[in-house]
Structure formats: C-alpha cells, structure tokens
Amino acid sequence: MTGDEDWLIYRGAGEPHDGIDRLPPPPRWREFGGQPLVEPQLGTDGSGGRKLGEQERATTYRADAEVTEIVNAALYLRRPLLVTGKPGTGKSTLAYSIAHELKLGPVLRWPITSRSTLETGLYRYDAVGRLQDASLRQGGTRPLLRTNSGEQAAPPSIGRYIRLGKLGTALLPQKRPRVLLIDEIDKSDVDLPNDLLNVFEEGEFEIPELTRLPDDQATVEVMIADGTDRVPIQRGRVRCNAFPVVVLTSNGERDFPPAFLRRCLRVDIRTPNRQQLTEIVTAHLGPEVVAASEDVIERFLDDRRVGDLANDQLLNAIYLASSGGRPPEETRSRLLDALLRPLSQPGQ
Template sequence: MTGDQDWLIYRGTGEPHDGIKRLPPPPRWREFGGGPLVDPVLGADSSGGRRLGERERAASYRADPEVVEIVNAALYLRRPLLVTGKPGTGKSTLAYSIAHELGLGPVLRWPITSRSTLEQGLYRYDAIGRLQDASLRQNGARTILRQVGGGDASPPSIGRYVRLGKLGTAMLPQRRPRVLLIDEIDKSDVDLPNDLLNVFEEGEFEIPELTRLPDDQSVVEVMIADGTDQVAVHRGRVRCNAFPVVVLTSNGERDFPPAFLRRCLRIDIRTPNREQLTEIVAAHLGEHTVAECAEVIDRFLDDRRTGDLANDQLLNAIYLATSGGRPQEETRGRLLDALLRPLNQQGS
C-alpha cells in the first residue's frame, strides 16, 4: 500500500496480516497501562463456525471503503464502534472480519437480550457452588480425621468460582486487543448502554468479592470466558492494557443517549449493490453459481425495493437452486416466494 492507504491497519480485504503491529500508541486520554500482562490460552471460536460458516465468511467479507476508514479511526482512537443496519447486512460479520484479518484470536461474542446486565458481561461469581464445595470438603475432612487422623478442611480458592464474562475477558491486560462483539445492543434494557460507559471510559472494573479479601489473598486466579486456563487478578481489579476492539451492533430499533453516542464511532452498513451481491455469492457458493442464478439475484434486487431482505435469504435461495435437487418450475417458484419473503411482511 502506498500514499493515502499507508495509514490503514484494517484493510477489509480478508487477507490476514500483521498490520496491528503498526498501530501507533493511543492518545494520552486513552492510555490504560493495565498489568501485569497476561497471555491466556484461548479456546476455539465456538460461535464463528455456527454463525459464519467456519472462517470462510469472515475471510470473504469485503467492507466498503467508508467502513474501512471508520474502523481504522476506531483502532487509532481506541473507541467502540456502533454498527447500525438492517438484519442480514453483515454487521456482526465485520467483527469477525477484523479479528480474522488482524490475527486477534476468536471473537468474544456477547449476545444481548432485554435481561442482559453489565455484571453478566463482566463476571459471574458462583457463591452457591463455593458454599456447597466448602461444606462437602469440611464433612469429608471430618470423616478422614476420625478414621486416620489427617485431612484438610481448608476452603477451596474463591478463584475457582469466578468466571469472567465476554466483556470482562476483553478487558484483561493483554498484549494485543481482543475483538468484543456486543450483538444487538438495541435489544438491551434502557440502562445498559449507560452502564457500559464507565467501563469503556476507565478501561477497568472491580470484582467486589475479590477486593474484600485479606492481603494474603491479594492475587487470585480466575477463569476466563473462552480459554482453557486461569489468569491472575490483583486485588480484585481488572484493567486493560490494549483497549479491545469493541463492535456494538444495532438494527436501528431504538435511539441511544447522547453520552453513549459521543463515545462511539458510528457506522451505517448499507445494503449491498448488485456488484457486491455478486461477490458475496461467488465467495460462498462459487463463481459458476453467479451465471446460473442471475435471475434469482435480479429478483432479490427487485423485491428489496419494496421490502426488507437479508443477504442470507439470497444465499439460501441460490444454494437450493444449485445444490443438485431440481424441483419442478412451479415448486421452484413457490420455494423462491417463501425464501425471498420480505422480513417486514408479517401476514400470510
């Protein structure tokens, strides 16, 4: 890359590279400097395969130039991205594309519902499990003492009962940022966006159950959301080193408070044009399907003028038409009607 493109860290090409190493230091007001640094052992991306067709969908994603520019601005400024668009336009896929291209590990996906709370995103403490284990251990130790005169009735470490959530794991002091996908934030309770502000601004949070421990228990090993090991938390405080790449998606079903909006960089994902749809179909189903199903793409574009249609609906329709099963013309027409039914059409 030369000229005006030199500043781009994320290029939106789907080709992995180590451009994250060129990311300059953050602005002074976005420096967090958490530590000591941790390098947790990460598990597999359990949701990526189900939702994105393994890694191919993330690799084949092609972002508009405007989207690429705003993503890079967020990387430079260490700010969250609020990505708005109609269902099926690739809002969530953008997070997977960033993680894939920049080699940032599995995406931490936090799906939001009306019952989601900030604490659920940060950590979970299993107090009941700890109490039950302590009781069993004490009873077992008493039995051993009676039988052989030995045994250990000391309670298990509290760290066994603390698991960081997706947001909490993203805030660990890691060398490279993790990608955090907060999916469908517009479905949340009205207070959640404001509750997120302090974590995003301060880059840290506390686990009260750990801050109350005595000095000889100032370091506690806790579990993380998607890894196979434990990480050390010092005096109950988690402070990030590299601010995570936060992607919040919204279907545009609600407005957000100004205090929340001014801390995010906003992207509006537009519906893809014919050329972009052709690239999507070719990437997922092969170049040969584009010529075979040109009429299906034409119908999709026509129907989209009067109703909301998702890219997945087009891919489903084309796959059915090219998968080997060849229904009769009348049946094929009915199936296309069903598969390409607008999302905003609720009645029969």
C-alpha cells in the same frame, strides 16, 4: 505514513496479516497500561463449523471504503464502534472480519437480551456453589482435600467460583486487543448503554468479592469466558493494556443517550448494491454459481424494493437452486417465494 492507503490497519479484504503491529500508540487520554500482561490460551472459534458460520463469513466478508475507514479510525482512537443497519447486512460479521484479518483470536460475542446487565458482561460469581461445597465438606458428605503429606488442605480458592464474562475477558491486560462483539445492543434494558460508559472510559473494573480478601490472597486466579484457562487477578482489579476492539451492533430499533453516542464511532452498513451482492455470492459459492443464478439475484433485487431482505436469504436461495437437485419449476418458484419473503412481511 505516506498519506495514502498505508494508514489502513484493517483493509477489509479478508486476508490475515500482522498490520495490528503497525498501530501507533493511543492518544494519551486512551492509554490504560494494565499490568502485568497475561496471555490466556485461546481456543478456536466454534462457529466455524456451522453452515454459513461466522468464521466462513469472516473470510468472505468485504467491507466498503466507508466502513473500512471508520473501523480504522476506531482502531487508532481506541474507541468502540457502533454499527447500525438493516438485519442481514453484515453488522455482526464485521467483528469476525476484523478479528480474522488482524489475527486477534476468537471473537468474544456477548449477545444482548433485555436481561443483560453490566455485571453479567464483566463476571459471574457462583456464591451458591461455593457455599454448597463448604457445607458438604463440613458435613462430611464431600471428602476433605489433603496434601501429599496427609494434612488437611486449604479449601478451594474463591477463584474457582469466578468466571469472567465476555466484556471482562476483553478487558484483561493483554498485549494485543481482543475483539468484543456486543450484539444487538438495542435489545438491552434502558440502563445498559449508560452502565457501559464508565467501563469504556476507564478501561477497568473491580470484582468486589476479591477486593475484600486479605493481603495473603492478593492474587487470585479466575476463569476466562472462552475456555478453561485461568488468569491472575491482583487486588480484584482488572485493567486493560490494549483497549479491546469493541463492535456494538444495532438494528436501529431505539435511540441511545448522547453521552453513549459521544464515546462511540458510528457507521451505517447500507444494503449492498448489485455489484456488491455479486461479490458476496462469488466469495461464498464461486463465479460459476453466480453466472447460473442471475435470475435469482434479479428476483432478490426486485423483492428488496418491496420489503427488507437479508443477504443470507439470497445465499440460501442460490445454494438451493444450484446444489445439484433440480426441483420442478413450480416447486422452485414456491421455494423462492418462501426463501425470499421480505422480513417486514413475516405473515405473508
């Protein structure tokens, strides 16, 4: 390292590269060394086909200098990143940008609700399905499995009934880290942030249903969260090799325990200024559209002084104004009023 931008692994420029291979070893207290390494077959990010989908946003997202620096600090220290900011400022998109630029595969997105628990993030065990299958076979309703020689085969492995969650899949012992997006953590039950602490510190978890199995079933293959591929789990223990790139987003709707905050690096994504907005619109829609939409950008900036507005609202408004059809001026004005309505004033 020369003390300049050579230290940046993530550059925030939207161009994929192999910079992750230059990442130095972690601090000794963040070494995990899970073995044996697994290489699950990764699918593609299904969001790419959506209008203004996350994959498109990943390629057009531009992180400012402060965000880029904090992301790189999190990569070096193998620490989770807590991203705060107003709705629509690109908090979730940052995770997709990191995954796209560093070529880390599809993002593992775990959307948080008040019913989300640590266990649902780690794995799901379909005990009812396993019991039903066993009952049907014993009752003769479902045909018995047989080997090629005609002998009765052993019942299906318990691994058929276990699927890792997004957090559990991110913690598999892989050579390269996966990107895990824990979206809107402030919507969680009050206990979830504290429940995550031990997993973040230890980089591992256990599946009790597998730890209780006899020695001849020490290795069990289970399904991963983002596909049908199966990976081997030994003695019911999952321990990461490369700590995942964890991005937690928050709209600032609640406070988090100091112990949780101490284990995260924090960055606040500010609302973009005029130049940044212009760059965002240019990246999505092209420079010609920007030149023809100066009035919409001015309107967006003026309305943002009254209430919160999301970047998506501006993109939608400019796209509608430049998509080819030209509504009457009165209709256009009403549509802009609807599209650029401040989020903090939903009923007006």
